[in-house]
Amino acid sequence: MKDIxxxxxxxxxxxxxxxxxxxxxxxxxxxxxxxxxxWCDVRGYDNSAEFFFKQSDExxxxxxxxxxxxxxxxxxxxxxxxxxxxxxFGTLREVFEKALxxxxxxxxxxxxxxxxxxxxxxxxxxxxxxxFVQEQIEEEYVARRALELxxxxxxxxxxxxxxxxxxxxxxxxx
Amino acid sequence: xxxxxxxxxHASIKQCELTGSFLLTFEREEFAFKLCDLIxxxxxxxxxNLTELLESSAPDIEIIHLPSCDRFLVLSLKEILEFRxxxxxxxxxxALNSSIKRILRKSVFNF
Ligand SMILES: [Fe+2]
Numbered sequence: 544m545k546d547i548x549x550x551x552x553x554x555x556x557x558x559x560x561x562x563x564x565x566x567x568x569x570x571x572x573x574x575x576x577x578x579x580x581x582w583c584d585v586r587g588y589d590n591s592a593e594f595f596f597k598q599s600d601e602x603x604x605x606x607x608x609x610x611x612x613x614x615x616x617x618x619x620x621x622x623x624x625x626x627x628x629x630x631x632f633g634t635l636r637e638v639f640e641k642a643l644x645x646x647x648x649x650x651x652x653x654x655x656x657x658x659x660x661x662x663x664x665x666x667x668x669x670x671x672x673x674x675f676v677q678e679q680i681e682e683e684y685v686a687r688r689a690l691e692l693x694x695x696x697x698x699x700x701x702x703x704x705x706x707x708x709x710x711x712x713x714x715x716x717x
Numbered sequence: 718x719x720x721x722x723x724x725x726x727h728a729s730i731k732q733c734e735l736t737g738s739f740l741l742t743f744e745r746e747e748f749a750f751k752l753c754d755l756i757x758x759x760x761x762x763x764x765x766n767l768t769e770l771l772e773s774s775a776p777d778i779e780i781i782h783l784p785s786c787d788r789f790l791v792l793s794l795k796e797i798l799e800f801r802x803x804x805x806x807x808x809x810x811x812a813l814n815s816s817i818k819r820i821l822r823k824s825v826f827n828f
Contacts, residue, residue: 544720545734546818548811551752619753 553616555663561656562668566609567623568652573602575628575645579638588635590707594689598642601682605675612671635703636693643686650679681715688713723806725799730755730807739807743790754785759804765797 554562580595606623613620632638653675660669692709696702719731719740728743739755741748750758761781770777771794779797781790792800 544722544732544814545737546815547732547734547737547739547752549815549818551737552756556756617753619757 551617554613554618554668555665557659558663558665558668559613559618561659562609562613563619563621563623565652565656566606566613566621567625568649569602569606569609570623570625571628572645572649573599573606574625576602576642578628578630579632579642582630582632582638583635586635588703588707590710591635591638594710595638595642605678608674612668634698635706636690636698639686639689639693643683643690646679646682646686650683653679680717684715684717685713722810723803725803725806727796728799728803730803741803748783748786748788748790750783750785754783755804755807758783759808762797762800762804767794767797770794 576595576599580592580599583589583595584592610620610622629641632641653672657669657672657676660666660672689710692706692713693702696705718734720734722730722732722739724730728741731740731742732738733740737752739750739752741750741755758781765779770779777794779792781792782788783790
């Protein structure tokens with residue numbers, strides 16, 4: 544009997560499911576960052592807004608990377624529906640706290656996927672996910688550094704101005 | 718060439734090696750599926766909530782749309798159970814076949 548399953552279906556169902564779940568997570572992240580960008584933008588935190596607009600684009604790219612992978616493997620890639628995202632924040636610091644919280648949750652789910660690929664002995668997908676593991680190290684670093692700026696500068700008007708000056712310069716060069 | 722993959726009392730699934738598709742026969746009707754459509758179909762059948770179906774006042778049937786061939790299936794509770802058996806059986810056999818083929822593939826490098 545010809546092995547149609549292997550010819551057309553490279554990935555196991557569990558892997559397809561968990562990757563589709565991640566696509567949804569990335570889409571949600573992208574939407575969440577867009578909301579944060581809007582909050583910053585209307586309050587005159589232009590650089591923070593730019594930071595989150597860029598972040599939103601990146602999440603969209605992560606989503607597409609996973610999406611193309613599923614398509615390339617001839618598996619079902621599900622265009623995700625996105626639930627409500629948080630639009631209201633108390634302070635600029637709170638926005639960045641949420642961002643870090645978000646990144647940590649994303650890292651957790653990336654690590655879960657890697658665990659699942661190991662459980663399924665899916666070496667190819669594990670390799671594919673390595674890029675995401677690295678990416679999360681950077682994203683978490685940047686979010687953490689941003690919060691540390693508040694610790695150093697404080698949160699009065701002048702401090703927020705200085706924060707604005709520095710936010711776009713945070714880079715991970717590990 | 719068609720080969721039977723799995724069979725239950727009233728239904729069967731064959732695979733067509735030429736087209737790489739699957740043929741579901743049920744009540745003398747035939748439905749053709751590509752592999753990805755068959756996987757989606759199985760997901761749909763598995764996701765049906767039978768307890769809800771039994772407890773609701775509506776008749777105990779489910780209508781399933783098959784977009785790949787644009788047809789509908791009207792399934793009774795008993796038939797849903799039979800389809801679950803059929804699809805699980807089919808995918809178990811396909812997975813088994815894959816495993817066997819993987820072992821046999823090793824002989825490609827058998828020098
Ligand atoms: Fe991401």
